Amino acid sequence: MAELVICEGGSDLQLEPSQNPTFLYRIGSCLVSGREVIEINDSARLNAIAIEIRDEYSQWIYSINSLFLQNKLVSKNLSLFFLTDLSCKRLEFFRTYDAICNLILIREKMESVAVDKITVSGVAPGFLRACRSIYPDVDTICLETKEEKQFSNLRRIVSDCRYLYLVAGVGLFNTISGKGRDHDKNGNKRIYYSVFP
Structure with a gap:
């Protein structure tokens, strides 16, 4: 036993x-x-x-x-x-x-x-x-x-808006600075990152 x-x-x-x-x-x-x-x-x-x-x-x-x-x-x-x-x-x-x-x-x-x-x-x-x-x-x-984490709708909306503004800011910066192109001046291609769990 x-x-x-x-x-x-x-x-x-x-x-x-x-x-x-x-x-x-x-x-x-x-x-x-x-x-x-x-x-x-x-x-x-x-x-x-x-x-x-x-x-x-x-x-x-x-x-x-x-x-x-x-x-x-x-x-x-x-x-x-x-x-x-x-x-x-x-x-x-x-x-x-x-x-x-x-x-x-x-x-x-x-x-x-x-x-x-x-x-x-x-x-x-x-x-x-x-x-x-x-x-x-x-x-x-x-x-x-253990109680599962409860995410309020307001918190989730605020988090999503914050993320949207961050991504939009990075996109705007890349557009203005010219960093968003497929190739840079050295001929390097974009790299995509994927995480495993």
Whole structure:
């Protein structure tokens, strides 16, 4: 009989004493006290997992573009998918990539352990659902969930306007200074930058 404890954030977690082995996975800097724990965090392996699944994850996100095309969400031959936060894999809005990497590591580390109880604290509701899908027959106790960030419409509009003015300012500067051409005087072409998650 083993217990898996997953905590996220910077809060303290007080566990009741137990003689059963307790495995701890931290996301963030939470402090756990009350009993002896076996930490299963492995930052080197987590980084390796992130690199291993990066391309597959990017392709999965890109595959959502087909839904935009099927529903004719296109403007001037450009799929509107490419104008979304999802296509840019914005981690402040979508924690999917982090959650997948963490859950893969947890599953690897706990593969040979028979877990009969999971205690989670400070995780997002989506992470909790994903954890329950990996361990559907295990009793899962949620001590505290992290509230999803709620962005007000006013804040989002102000942020979008600020971004629009910044882009317009850069565009105006490039037009005036002549930096927006396809080739510079040395014959170099434009370079496009794409970030992986």
